[in-house]
Amino acid sequence: MSEAVHEVPAAWAKRAYIDDAKYQAMYQRSIDDPNGFWAEHGQRIHWMTPFTKVKNTDYNGDVSIKWFEDGVTNVAYNCIDRHLKNRADQVAIIWEGDDPSESKKITYQELHDEVCRMANILRLRNVEKGDRVTIYMPMIPEAAYAMLACARIGAIHSVVFGGFSPDSLAQRITDCESKCIITADEGLRGGRKVPLKANVDAAIAKSGGVDHVIVVRRTGGAVEMDPVRDVWYHEAADVVTAECPCAEMNAEDPLFILYTSGSTGKPKGVLHTTGGYLVFASMTHQYVFDYHDGDIYWCTADVGWVTGHSYILYGPLANGATTLMFEGVPNYPTNSRFWEVIDKHKVNTFYTAPTAIRALMQAGDEPVKKTSRASLRLLGSVGEPINPEAWEWYYRVVGDNRCPIVDTWWQTETGGILITPLPGATKLKPGSATRPFFGVKPQIVDAEGKPLEGAVSGNLCITDSWPGQMRSVYGDHQRFIETYFKTYPGKYFTGDGCRRDEDGYYWITGRVDDVINVSGHRMGTAEVESSLVLHEKVSEAAVVGYPHDIKGQGIYAYVTLMNGVEPSEELRKELVAHVRKDIGPIAAPDKIQFSPGLPKTRSGKIMRRILRKIAEDDFGNLGDTSTLADPAVVDDLVNNRQNKK
Numbered sequence: 002m003s004e005a006v007h008e009v010p011a012a013w014a015k016r017a018y019i020d021d022a023k024y025q026a027m028y029q030r031s032i033d034d035p036n037g038f039w040a041e042h043g044q045r046i047h048w049m050t051p052f053t054k055v056k057n058t059d060y061n062g063d064v065s066i067k068w069f070e071d072g073v074t075n076v077a078y079n080c081i082d083r084h085l086k087n088r089a090d091q092v093a094i095i096w097e098g099d100d101p102s103e104s105k106k107i108t109y110q111e112l113h114d115e116v117c118r119m120a121n122i123l124r125l126r127n128v129e130k131g132d133r134v135t136i137y138m139p140m141i142p143e144a145a146y147a148m149l150a151c152a153r154i155g156a157i158h159s160v161v162f163g164g165f166s167p168d169s170l171a172q173r174i175t176d177c178e179s180k181c182i183i184t185a186d187e188g189l190r191g192g193r194k195v196p197l198k199a200n201v202d203a204a205i206a207k208s209g210g211v212d213h214v215i216v217v218r219r220t221g222g223a224v225e226m227d228p229v230r231d232v233w234y235h236e237a238a239d240v241v242t243a244e245c246p247c248a249e250m251n252a253e254d255p256l257f258i259l260y261t262s263g264s265t266g267k268p269k270g271v272l273h274t275t276g277g278y279l280v281f282a283s284m285t286h287q288y289v290f291d292y293h294d295g296d297i298y299w300c301t302a303d304v305g306w307v308t309g310h311s312y313i314l315y316g317p318l319a320n321g322a323t324t325l326m327f328e329g330v331p332n333y334p335t336n337s338r339f340w341e342v343i344d345k346h347k348v349n350t351f352y353t354a355p356t357a358i359r360a361l362m363q364a365g366d367e368p369v370k371k372t373s374r375a376s377l378r379l380l381g382s383v384g385e386p387i388n389p390e391a392w393e394w395y396y397r398v399v400g401d402n403r404c405p406i407v408d409t410w411w412q413t414e415t416g417g418i419l420i421t422p423l424p425g426a427t428k429l430k431p432g433s434a435t436r437p438f439f440g441v442k443p444q445i446v447d448a449e450g451k452p453l454e455g456a457v458s459g460n461l462c463i464t465d466s467w468p469g470q471m472r473s474v475y476g477d478h479q480r481f482i483e484t485y486f487k488t489y490p491g492k493y494f495t496g497d498g499c500r501r502d503e504d505g506y507y508w509i510t511g512r513v514d515d516v517i518n519v520s521g522h523r524m525g526t527a528e529v530e531s532s533l534v535l536h537e538k539v540s541e542a543a544v545v546g547y548p549h550d551i552k553g554q555g556i557y558a559y560v561t562l563m564n565g566v567e568p569s570e571e572l573r574k575e576l577v578a579h580v581r582k583d584i585g586p587i588a589a590p591d592k593i594q595f596s597p598g599l600p601k602t603r604s605g606k607i608m609r610r611i612l613r614k615i616a617e618d619d620f621g622n623l624g625d626t627s628t629l630a631d632p633a634v635v636d637d638l639v640n641n642r643q644n645k646k
C-alpha cells in the first residue's frame with residue numbers, strides 16, 4: 002500500500018479558508034458543542050423565519066432527525082434570488098454540450114427567469130407544495146431549472162438517471178406517486194441519442210397515474226405527443242411570466258427523493274429535507290473545494306445522482322458560484338475532452354470519479370499533456386475508493402504535481418461530504434479520504450458492534466447526526482430504521498468497510514453488504530438477480546461483484562437454467578440484453594457463468610463468500626465448505642469460472 006504523503010502546498014495554506022490549526026479547533030468545537038456550532042453555521046443561508054432550535058435528533062427507537070426545525074426558508078431563494086442584488090449578471094451555469102461546438106452561459110438573472118417560468122408551468126398544472134415531480138432529463142440547463150422550480154414552489158423532485166430503463170422509471174414513478182414528469186425528446190451522450198420521451202411513454206403505460214408530461218426539445222427527434230397529457234416546454238414557457246413567488250418551507254419539509262440501491266429489495270427513496278441539507282451542502286462545497294468568488298467549478302457527475310444534486314446544483318448555487326454542467330462523456334470526441342473543456346472555460350476546480358480517471362489513464366499521458374490545464378488549482382474524487390496508482394496519475398499528469406486532490410467519501414444518504422481532506426489543512430495520502438468534516442463522528446466497529454480504537458479495520462458507523470443526513474425512506478420509515486440503525490443499534494451504519502491508520506486517517510475499503518459499486522454507481526445484487534430470474538429460461542441466479550480494472554467492480558452472475566435449456570453464447574447475450582432492458586445499461590452483467598447448481602447451505606442459503614472468491618479467480622482457499630448441502634457443485638463452479646487469469 003502506498004504510504005506517500007503530500008504536504009499542503011504553501012500557496013494553499015495561505016489562500017484557504019481553513020488551515021490545519023483552524024481545522025482542529027473548528028472540528029473540536031463542532032463535536033463539543035454541536036448546537037452552538039450549527040446555530041452559527043446555520044446562518045450561512047437566508048431564513049424567512051429564523052430558527053430558534055438547532056439539533057433535535059435521536060438514533061434510537063423510531064429514529065427522529067430534525068435540524069433547525071422551526072426555521073422557514075426556501076432553497077430556490079437561497080440559490081438564486083438572494084444573489085440577484087450583487088450577482089445578477091454573473092454566470093451561474095456554464096453549459097458545455099455533448100458536441101464541443103455547443104456551449105452557453107446562464108447568468109443568475111437568466112436562471113431566475115427560467116426557473117420562475119418552469120415553476121409557473123408546474124403551478125398551471127396544479128402541482129402544489131408536497132406533490133412529487135419526476136425528472137428524467139439529459140444534462141441540459143432545463144434539468145437544473147426543473148429541480149429549482151420544484152424547490153421554489155415546494156414540490157418534491159425525484160430525479161431518475163436518464164440511463165434507467167422504462168421499467169425502472171415506472172417503479173420510481175409508482176413508488177412516490179408522481180403525477181407530473183419533466184423530460185426531453187431525446188438525450189445526447191457521446192454522439193448517441195437516448196430515447197427519453199419514448200421511455201417515459203413506456204413507463205407511464207406501465208405505471209399509470211401521470212397527468213402531465215412536460216417535454217423539453219433537445220435534439221428535435223420525432224416523438225409522440227399525447228394532446229391532453231403532454232406539452233412542449235418551449236410552448237408552455239411562452240404563456241407564463243418570469244416571476245413566481247418562493248413558497249415558505251419549513252426546514253424539515255421534504256426537498257427531494259432520490260432512489261438508491263441497497264442490499265435487499267427494490268431501490269429505496271432516500272428522503273432529504275430543506276434547511277439542514279442546504280446548510281450542509283453549501284458549507285461542504287465552500288470548505289472542501291475552498292470555493293472563492295470568481296472560481297470556475299466543475300463537477301462531472303450526472304444530476305441523476307446525489308453528487309449532481311449537492312455539488313453541481315445546490316451547494317455551488319447556494320454559494321453564488323459558477324458551476325459547469327457537462328452533457329457529454331470523457332472520451333468523446335476524443336480522450337482529451339475533459340482537459341479541453343478545462344482550458345476552454347478556465348476551470349479551477351475539477352471533481353470527477355475514479356472510474357473516469359482509470360479509463361483516461363489507460364489512454365496514456367499524451368491526450369492530457371497536449372492541453373494546458375494552467376487554470377486548474379484543485380482536483381476532487383468521489384464515488385468509490387481510488388487506488389493509489391490512479392491517484393498518483395491524477396496528481397502528476399492531470400494536476401502537474403501542483404493541485405491537491407480531495408478524495409471525498411459520502412453517500413446518497415449522507416446528503417453531503419463526510420470524510421475528506423480540506424486542501425489548505427490536510428496532508429494527503431493517496432487512497433485515503435483522510436479526516437472527518439466538521440460535525441461528523443466516525444466510528445469503526447467490529448462485527449458485534451464493539452467500537453475499536455486506534456489503528457484498526459472494521460465497519461464504518463457514524464455515531465451522531467449532521468444536518469445533511471437523510472430523514473427517512475419515502476413512505477417507509479420502518480425500512481429506514483431497519484436498514485441503517487438496526488445492525489448496530491443507536492448508530493448510523495454506512496455499509497462500508499474502513500481502516501483507520503496511526504494518524505487517524507480513514508481508508509474506505511468498499512461495501513461490506515450486497516451492494517456492488519460499478520463505475521461509482523450503486524447496484525444491489527438482489528436487483529440484478531430478480532431481473533435475471535424474470536427471464537423465462539432462468540431458474541435461479543446469484544450475483545456478486547469482482548475487481549474490474551476500470552469500473553472498480555464488475556457484475557458477475559451465476560445462472561442456473563430451467564430444466565432442458567442448454568447454455569449457449571447466444572443465451573448469454575440474450576440475458577445481458579434482458580437485464581439492460583429491464584433495469585438499464587449500468588446493471589448489465591459483465592460475466593455470466595452457467596452453473597447447474599449454486600453452493601447452498603443445508604438451510605438453502607447461498608454461500609456468496611464462495612461465489613465471490615470464484616469470481617475473483619481466487620479459489621485456492623475457499624474456506625469452510627463443509628456446511629454445503631452438495632460440496633460437488635463447487636468443483637463445477639471452479640472449472641467453469643469466467644475470470645481465469
Ligand code: 6R9
Pocket residue numbers: 261306307308382383384385386387408409410411412413414434495496497509510511512518521522523
Ligand atoms: C456520493 C456517492 C455511496 C458509496 C459509499 C462508498 C462509495 C463514495 C467514496 C466511496 C471510497 C470515496 N464511495 N465515495 N468509497 N472513497 N471517496 O457516491 O453516493 O452513489 O450513494 O454511493 O460509494 O461505498 O457507501 P452513492
